[in-house]
Amino acid sequence: MGGEILQPPRGTRDFYPEDLRRRNWLFDHFRETARLFSFEEIDAPILEHAELFTRKAGEEIVEQLYHFELHDRHLALRPEMTPSVARMVMARAGGLRLPLRWFTVTQNWRYERMTRGRLREHYQWNMDVWGEPGVSAEAELIQAIFILLDRLGLPRGAVRIRVNSRALLEESLRRSVLASRPEAFAPLCIIIDKISKIGSDAVVGLLSDPAGTVALSRSEALEVVAMLDARNLDEAARLGGEGSQALADLRRLFDLIDAIGRADDLVFDASVVRGLAYYTGIVFEAFDARGLLRAVCGGGRYDRLLPTLGGKAVPAVGFGFGDVVIMELLADHGLTPEIRREIDDVVFGFSEEQRVAALALASRLREQGRSVQTVLGTPKLKKVLTDAGQDGARRVWILGPDELARGVATVRDLISGEQHEESLAT
RNA sequence: GUGGGUGUAGCUCAGUUGGCAGAGCACCGGAUUGUGGCUCCGGGGGUCGUGGGUUCAAUCCCCAUCACUCACCCCA
Numbered sequence: 001m002g003g004e005i006l007q008p009p010r011g012t013r014d015f016y017p018e019d020l021r022r023r024n025w026l027f028d029h030f031r032e033t034a035r036l037f038s039f040e041e042i043d044a045p046i047l048e049h050a051e052l053f054t055r056k057a058g059e060e061i062v063e064q065l066y067h068f069e070l071h072d073r074h075l076a077l078r079p080e081m082t083p084s085v086a087r088m089v090m091a092r093a094g095g096l097r098l099p100l101r102w103f104t105v106t107q108n109w110r111y112e113r114m115t116r117g118r119l120r121e122h123y124q125w126n127m128d129v130w131g132e133p134g135v136s137a138e139a140e141l142i143q144a145i146f147i148l149l150d151r152l153g154l155p156r157g158a159v160r161i162r163v164n165s166r167a168l169l170e171e172s173l174r175r176s177v178l179a180s181r182p183e184a185f186a187p188l189c190i191i192i193d194k195i196s197k198i199g200s201d202a203v204v205g206l207l208s209d210p211a212g213t214v215a216l217s218r219s220e221a222l223e224v225v226a227m228l229d230a231r232n233l234d235e236a237a238r239l240g241g242e243g244s245q246a247l248a249d250l251r252r253l254f255d256l257i258d259a260i261g262r263a264d265d266l267v268f269d270a271s272v273v274r275g276l277a278y279y280t281g282i283v284f285e286a287f288d289a290r291g292l293l294r295a296v297c298g299g300g301r302y303d304r305l306l307p308t309l310g311g312k313a314v315p316a317v318g319f320g321f322g323d324v325v326i327m328e329l330l331a332d333h334g335l336t337p338e339i340r341r342e343i344d345d346v347v348f349g350f351s352e353e354q355r356v357a358a359l360a361l362a363s364r365l366r367e368q369g370r371s372v373q374t375v376l377g378t379p380k381l382k383k384v385l386t387d388a389g390q391d392g393a394r395r396v397w398i399l400g401p402d403e404l405a406r407g408v409a410t411v412r413d414l415i416s417g418e419q420h421e422e423s424l425a426t
Numbered sequence: 427g428u429g430g431g432u433g434u435a436g437c438u439c440a441g442u443u444g445g446c447a448g449a450g451c452a453c454c455g456g457a458u459u460g461u462g463g464c465u466c467c468g469g470g471g472g473u474c475g476u477g478g479g480u481u482c483a484a485u486c487c488c489c490a491u492c493a494c495u496c497a498c499c500c501c502a
Contacts, residue, residue: 007493060501080502110502113427114495118502197501275502298502322502350460385462400460412461419461 011112011120021339023123026152026323027105030125033148034103037140039127042102044084046109050076052083052309057186057277058213064110077109080320081126082278082302083309089130090311098131098314117294117325128318135249137317138282138301139256145286145297145319146262152326153335159296162269163253163284166300167246169273170280172227172239177220186277187213192228193275200225230270239270246281253282278302282317288329296329297321343393344370348384354399361397361409361424389414397422 008014015023031041050067053076067076078084081104089096104126111120127144129137142161149159170178170185178184191206191214207214207221216224230236233254237247250268257266274283283300287293299319307313330336345365349358358374365372373393375384381398388396398410408421 010494064502108502112501113499115498115501116496122502194501198499295502320502381460382458382462387462389462396462398460402460410461414462417462 009120011114013119013121017341018339021341022327022337023323025337025339026327027123027125029148029151030103030105030321033144033151034125034127036147037101037127037144039101039103042085042088042104043106044078044081044088044104046078046107047075048078048084048087050074052076052087053079055277055308058190059275059277060112061110061276064112066109066111078106079110080108080276081106081124082128082276082305082318082320085126085128085318086305086309086311086316089314089316090306090309093306093312093314096130099137100130101127102130103127117328119324123323125321125323126318127321128316130314130316132317133303133315135253135282136256138253138284139260141299141317141319142253142257142266142284143260143262145321146260146265148321149286152330154330154333157265158289158333159286159329160265160267160289161284161286162267162272163250163282164268164270164272165246165250165282166273166279167281168236168239168244168250169227169270171244171246173224177216177223184214188224189273189279190275190277192224192271193273195225195228195271200228228271231268233268236268236270249282274298274300276300276302278305278308280304284319286321288325290332292332293329294325296325341392342371343373343388343391344395345372346375346384346388346391346393346396347372348375348381348396348398349378350381350398350400351378353401354404357404357424358397358399361399365397385412385414 013019034041050065051074053062053065055062061079065076065079067074069075085102085104089100104124106124106126107121108124109121112118114120127141129141142163145161150156166185166189169189170182173185173188174182178188188207191212192203194206195203204218204221204225206212207216207224208218209215227239230239233247233250236250237244239247254263254266254268257263272283272285273279274285279300280303281301283298285298286296288296297319299317301315301317303315304313305316327336345362347358347362347365349355362372362374373388373391379387385396393414395414396412398412400410403409403421404424406421407424409424410419411422412419
């Protein structure tokens, strides 16, 4: 059976019941964490006009778009959720009370080569705050990430968050190598995002490539890379100089995170800029403290996204948190949950003679809100009990000729093994 | 794109210096005419990824091909 058709396309996944229970377990934690912060859930189509995503900054996420033309429309599967949320905010910009706290749990697509932790489709939890320019929004989002990690069972310190400010870097560059062409800042960030993966020499090469998007001189590129070495706020202060708003924001953010007792898990890292073009201020990413896996999640402030889409500026900050890397990380920590199926009642009539009574009983139980499985066909009681146990049922209602004659059902509790009779009369 | 590893039962895998294909789990039946989770006994199930070559004989050796997977390259 040449099984190509049996497999889902490369980079995509099937979710059998046990897989979906585990996925829902994760999503439930996403949603419950969002609820703890009073965020509202929204959704949007998985398909959008391709123009919503196409930007000219050399981002891989745009190059890896799943897209096609149909009836003169250029459509794309969303590679990330932020543009769709931005579109929804923009469409009702006049009528929304700010600040908004919205979250999503969505499937996203990107066409790329697979490696551990990277698939072509994945699910992502997004939390965004719209309309708040201050870092209290960032602090709330970072706190939510920490709370989620706690809820999933990860020990403190297993995941930390690196934080930086593109604004700080931009202030500095505008006074130096980008003084005459500030528009090169976004493509520059795209390149230096790669520094931990390809090394500083390669980044210098890309920044100083005369045919590239930034085209600095070699000495300028070296100067930029040197700025990325800062690993604490005092070193960062040399970049921003006194009176820097970006530096003040960073300091304030650390104070706020310190107030919730998680300062040890937040680290400044000037080389973190994230790979999306639209970030403007604070950027952050959660990472595996062992350094073995890709970023667990990432986000930042994107105050100028709406204007680039043709709307009025609304300050915004958010993060995306994927399902793949976190499950890998939990697996590495031995924290992958086994989620059992749960059924309240199994109702079994021995033969067609008891079918009507069995269905009536099942209906009554369902009206009480219980999860009820009626046994299909007329298998032997032994198989019914075996299956019920396997399926995680709490009890089995047995309706045989004896019971029916007396107007009762035998109720077997599968956990205790005890049995008793209950009247079938309502 | 480069290199490595792996494709054998539904699942996880063993195996043969080339000689009719195995285990555990799962499934089905029985011990238990209407009582599961333990135990015992029995059973069904595989063109050994695909195509070609060598050979009396190939799951095993050779070539090709496809798929999966890891690393690199590349990067949300």
